[in-house]
Amino acid sequence: MKDPETIITVCMGSSCFSRGNNLNAEIIERFLREHKLSATVEIQGCLCTGKCKDGPNIMINGELIRGVLPGMITDLLEHTLCRG
Numbered sequence: 001m002k003d004p005e006t007i008i009t010v011c012m013g014s015s016c017f018s019r020g021n022n023l024n025a026e027i028i029e030r031f032l033r034e035h036k037l038s039a040t041v042e043i044q045g046c047l048c049t050g051k052c053k054d055g056p057n058i059m060i061n062g063e064l065i066r067g068v069l070p071g072m073i074t075d076l077l078e079h080t081l082c083r084g
Contacts (some may be wrong), residue, residue, distance in 0.1 A: 004042035006081060009059040013048035016055035023070040024056060031077050041081065 010025045011017075025043070031037045047056045054066035058073075060080055068076060 001025040004035075005057075006042070007061055008022050008041060008043045010043065011043040011047075011055060011057045011059075013052065013055075014072045015052040016049070020068070020070050021058070024058065024068060024073050027070060027073045029078045030073060031081075035082065037081060040052050041062065049083040 008028060010021050010028065012021060012025075013037070025045070028043055032041050032043065032045065046059075048065060049055075051057050051064065051066060054067050056070050057064060057066050065076065
C-alpha cells in the first residue's frame with residue numbers, strides 16, 4: 001500500500017475535543033470522502049499537542065494549526081488539499 005501524501009492529526013485531548021475537534025474530525029472525514037481523497041490523506045488522532053489554550057488544534061504533515069473551529073475547517077482543507 002502506498003504511503004499517504006498528507007497526514008492530518010486531530011488532537012483529541014479533552015480541551016480540544018470539547019472545543020470543536022469532536023466536530024472537526026467528522027467534517028474532515030466527510031470532506032475526504034466527498035473529494036475522493038481518502039486514498040491519499042490519512043487522518044489520525046493524538047491525545048494532546050501541548051497547546052491546549054490555543055485549541056482546538058490539528059496538524060497537517062506535522063505543522064501545528066491552532067484555533068481551528070468547525071466553521072473554518074472546510075476552508076482550511078480546500079486551501080491545503082485542493083490547491084492546484
